[in-house]
Amino acid sequence: MDYKGLIRQMESLKRNSKSFITEDSDPIWQADVDALDEAMDIIADYEKVTEQLSQMIQKYEVEKDPIDRGMGVYQCPDCSCMVNLGHEHCRRCGRRLGWMPKPKARPAGKTGKGKKKARR
Numbered sequence: 001m002d003y004k005g006l007i008r009q010m011e012s013l014k015r016n017s018k019s020f021i022t023e024d025s026d027p028i029w030q031a032d033v034d035a036l037d038e039a040m041d042i043i044a045d046y047e048k049v050t051e052q053l054s055q056m057i058q059k060y061e062v063e064k065d066p067i068d069r070g071m072g073v074y075q076c077p078d079c080s081c082m083v084n085l086g087h088e089h090c091r092r093c094g095r096r097l098g099w100m101p102k103p104k105a106r107p108a109g110k111t112g113k114g115k116k117k118a119r120r
């Protein structure tokens with residue numbers, strides 16, 4: 001079950017618990033509703049953080065070839081800033097740069113994003 005599935009299930013539990021709340025009901029039902037709200041917030045935050053981490057890894061750890069403009073001039077594939085031959089990262093945006101010809105291995109990741117074509 002993914003995060004969205006977990007949240008949907010917890011929403012269902014919350015509706016169920018809420019349906020038991022009356023003026024003289026056991027306070028456990030309200031406590032369940034409150035706990036589910038907290039848990040759903042934590043899951044939503046966790047999902048955001050893991051997405052941000054994945055984007056950061058793609059940018060700062062996965063190499064992308066600089067754009068070769070000829071005559072020893074290279075540009076960052078993300079921000080187009082001039083980059084110096086051999087530098088590991090773009091000094092402006094931090095993009096990880098790859099300089100060596102590599103075998104075609106796709107970086108690990110669920111989306112396959114971040115594999116843009118170099119602009120010409």
Ligand SMILES: [Zn+2]
Pocket residue numbers: 076077078079080081090091092093094095
């Ligand atoms: Zn850059």
